[in-house]
Amino acid sequence: MTSLRAELADIRSLEEALHRPEVRRSRDAVEALLAEGFVEFGASGTVYRRAEIIDLLIQEDDNNDGDLRTANYSLTSISRDAVLLTYESQRTQDDGSKRYVLRSSIWKHNGEKWQMLFHQGTIKRS
Structure with missing residues (x-):
């Protein structure tokens, strides 16, 4: 494994790919990014499973999301092959x-590539 700083750049890039409409609407791209067993809170x-979230994402239109900004990324190693990414x-x-949301994702390295295993969004209260 590389340094945590280098991994943060890699994982952040993968996470942000899932924010882009052209990735979200591509079944192949989303399937490559989400691990088997993926769950989202x-x-x-609402709790989403992998197949369900893929179906929902590929049907999204461009106008339902508004402008998205992210900040305060942090990465924590939780095992040799898994990391926790948090951000707002x-x-x-x-x-x-x-709408402000606290986000966390667990990314697992399967021996070949990183894939998201879990994601949670929690509304941020003032």
Whole structure:
């Protein structure tokens, strides 16, 4: 494994790929990024499994998300082949309102590449 700093750049790049509409709408791209057994606890409180989230992502349209900004990325090693990525997101809707979410993802290295195994979004309260 490389240094945690180098891994942060790699994992952040993979995480941010999942923010891009062209990646989200590509079944092949999302399947490559999400590990078998993937689970997401959404900020809405909904639990998503891998197949379900892939189906939802590839059906998204460009206009439902608003402007997304991310900040305060941090990476923690949790085993030789797994890391925890945490960060904050801010999404500005078309009406100007903002939604702040604390995010965490577990990325696991399968011997060939990093894949997201778990993701959680939690609404950030003031």
